């Protein structure tokens with residue numbers, strides 16, 4: 067690792083950059099975000115200081131050459147969340163699916179860029195796929211090219227994120243750094259940050275839909291809310307959705323923490339799958355934030371959460387502003403690694419990379 071210089075990070079499949087926002091906050095120099103979704107990159111650019119962006123299809127082998135050119139001399143850490151739909155338990159689970167093959171392009175990028183460390187994030191179902199064959203193949207290929215690879219399923223709530231979101235994380239370190247040890251949880255179920263801890267200070271938007279840029283009406287009520295606001299002067303992306311009276315009346319019948327199973331017979335039957343008509347519980351972390359399927363509702367108000375509410379539940383600070391249409395913003399928020407989770411992993415990784423430096427002094 068180079069002394070007296072920040073550790074550089076390139077984020078592949080960066081989306082809006084939730085993961086690399088966590089790394090930025092942990093003190094890394096995020097130099098490049100690569101994705102093929104223009105609105106996500108617009109958000110990335112607006113929230114990652116001087117970091118560059120590259121709109122590229124990572125299926126294309128030439129993209130790696132372009133990444134090398136843009137990143138300059140040395141990429142210290144390569145991070146990435148290749149699309150997970152193909153691997154998801156709710157997806158096709160087809161190994162030859164084009165989306166699964168994108169995963170291999172991340173491995174090829176590691177081979178080409180030779181970073182000191184890498185991090186891959188995905189849905190936990192990946193670990194069980196084909197009786198673990200996908201996970202084993204990732205570890206085998208990356209170990210073969212000189213990395214100690216460790217993996218763990220992490221729960222965001224254990225690290226102070228107000229959300230029950232689990233993800234598998236692989237961290238590879240060049241052998242000279244030893245084996246990575248995942249950071250210890252900061253929270254337990256007894257002191258999880260709850261949905262109301264996270265969003266109770268935000269305007270109700272019961273009588274008006276709000277605007278992309280608006281004002282806080284209340285002061286921050288909890289430590290988490292204070293942390294999210296930091297020095298933010300205005301409130302962005304807090305815009306409600308117009309529901310029909312019928313939808314509102316169905317939501318009003320769902321108790322906190324309930325779902326379609328709590329509805330009277332014959333009500334809300336148009337949606338009866340697992341997550342349908344789910345209302346968050348104010349005293350618990352939220353369910354996994356999705357990409358805007360409109361199945362989750364505010365714990366108190368009879369509407370879906372706003373982009374800002376979901377961003378708070380994903381631990382994006384209020385000065386992280388989402389670009390694009392509301393649909394695009396929801397996708398960016400739901401796809402992201404919670405920045406606070408990224409921060410804890412990033413900080414731990416830094417201690418491994420720096421320790422080697424200390425040893426050399």
Ligand SMILES: C[S@@+](CC[C@H](N)C(=O)[O-])C[C@H]1O[C@@H](n2cnc3c(N)ncnc32)[C@H](O)[C@@H]1O
Pocket residue numbers: 079080081082083084085086100101102103106122123124125146147148149150168398401402403404
């Ligand atoms: C799970 S999201 C990554 C989220 C990101 N790690 C974060 O924390 O915000 C996966 C990303 O892969 C991008 N993607 C999908 N196919 C791609 C391709 N062929 N080339 C480049 N990016 C692609 C999507 O646009 C999406 O932003």
